[in-house]
Amino acid sequence: MTALVLTRDASGEFVLPAELLAAQFGWPAETLQGLMRRGLVASRVERGEGEDEGRFRLTVRCGNRRWQAVVEADGRVSGQHFEVIPTKGRAAGR
Template sequence: MRTLNRDAVGDFVLDSAFLAERLGTDLEALRRGMRLGQVTSRVEQGNGKDAGRIRITVRAPQAAWQAILDQTGEILSEKVVTAQDQPGST
């Protein structure tokens, strides 16, 4: 699987093209959404049975991408939920 890189302070760095592909959008639309604050991310450290794992979630208007990583940044699993898959969408 793919390994995500970290910057000098330890934050994960996601390649825009990689992320756009996962979210089912084009690169310019993703960048526009980021500028407008429509793309958000969250990083969570696992506890208990998930200790040593990291969950990254990136939400955009059309979809959300979620990956489970190990401590080295290797993607162990990932999934995409599109807007039409989410409860309450039409």
Template sequence: MSEDTVDRTGLFGLQKDGSPIVDAAVLADRFNLAPDLLMDHLRRGLVRSRVEVGTGADAGKRRLSVRIGNRIWVAIVSEDGCVLSEEMRFLRMTS
């Protein structure tokens, strides 16, 4: 997604420690999945995620990475939960 088309509204809630909370419908949309299928993937342990806290010039930002299969969605989120940038990456499958 280009910088010009990024939705800068607050798509995420924040926990008390500042970690983002992603609504299942929002995440399902990013992966082009039905919310029920995303929840099934979560229950089966097929969804991996990581939150990295920005330091220095990136203080106050979080990088959220979510992987399902060979797809990784990465979003940079501000302190107030607004998406600053996002992109979908595809891993090359090796044999």
């Protein structure tokens, strides 16, 4: 299995090609791009501190779906997780 490696642009921001990110959600790139145009995709980058110094956690969320990746200083993704977050307000057992 090939390791996932992310690049950074001239300003140091991570570059996530639409095809790569869409694949994490199980969607075609066109679906993700449409959601992005509608402002339905949010992302966050957190810089590691202490023992996590030099690492980053990237989080991309769309609706109730979230993909997170831990990225090492060299851009290599050392861990990732995808989850569907239960919607609030639904009664248990329905």
